[in-house]
Amino acid sequence: MTEQQEASEDAVMTRIGQAVILLHAGDREEARNRLGEIWSEIGEDGDFLHRCTLAHYMADAQDDPADELAWDLRALTAADGLTAAGPATDGRTAEGSTAGGPAADGLAGRPGNAVPARRPGDGPGRPGPQRAVRVFYPSLHLSLAADYVKLRRPEAARVHLARARAATGALSDDGYGNGVRAAIARLERRLATEPGAPHRPFPEQSP
Template identity: 40%
Template sequence: MDTPDAVMARIAQGQERAVAGDREGARHIFEEVWDALQGSGDTAPDPLHVVTLAHYMADVQTDPAEELRWDLRALDAADSLTDDRAKEHHSSLSVAGFYPSLHLNVAAAHHALGQSAEARHHLDRAAQSCEHLAEDGYGRMIRGGIARLHAELDATVGPPGQSGGRAQHR
């Protein structure tokens, strides 16, 4: 992190809990941060905080509809985020690099809900924005997630909503 940011540090604490398997503890931290962001009233929350928090909050949801709601919130916040603000947090960040993962997550949530057309739309958007990813571990992970979800969508048969739950896209 290039610039200290207490909100991002708290979000990181929640994400550490999520990675350690404590989804409920992570969700609790994320809810606290979300409530604090909404409490500012007079000014809109920092889009970097919203996109980061919503992106991680989606991952700790048990209900695919809630996951989609948070994923869409993250995607919407990214549209308000500037490269300058992202770079204040870390010099390597650019907003364009957020979109492959954000669209992939939205696509996976739609897929889990049996909404194939919407899933394909966002998966196409994820694939189209991959040019902004580096050829590193993160870029390979996202590209691999896109390929896996594409294969899942192609293999999905049966009634909507019977896709087997949450897609393993990350």
């Protein structure tokens, strides 16, 4: 990958990160506008990692739970595309991909707000995006489960919550990983009290 390409990739992640700062500061409308502009630029065929990161945060910026769900589904689709794509098709190897960047912090922090100091994949010797994206799946499915809870669709929420739990093996035993696990456990306990909940407890609640 050339230095010019790397600079371009870093510029996209920097812009996403700047929008996320606005989002966390409470300026949801401006964050939504900026993320929308970037989404229009990178397009449906843009970098999978960019689209996954952007869609994840765009979901946070939505006021309508249905819109939030739509963006979280886009984030999951992008993650699946990254996993299926193998080495990047633009000439980058997995190890050479731009896996770092400001927008990465907190990618998997919803809805438990477990924001890692840096995203898996940053720094020297970082894993490729196909490996790093596995760390995102617990949060991606957790976010979808939370969306379905808001939309009063507990069965769909349980499906994604089970997938989130099944994917936690990719998480490290650190603040970020423990935060995501704790958020999964909280939603499991909440769903266990919903009408129609299965009699068998979630693994987290087993004696």
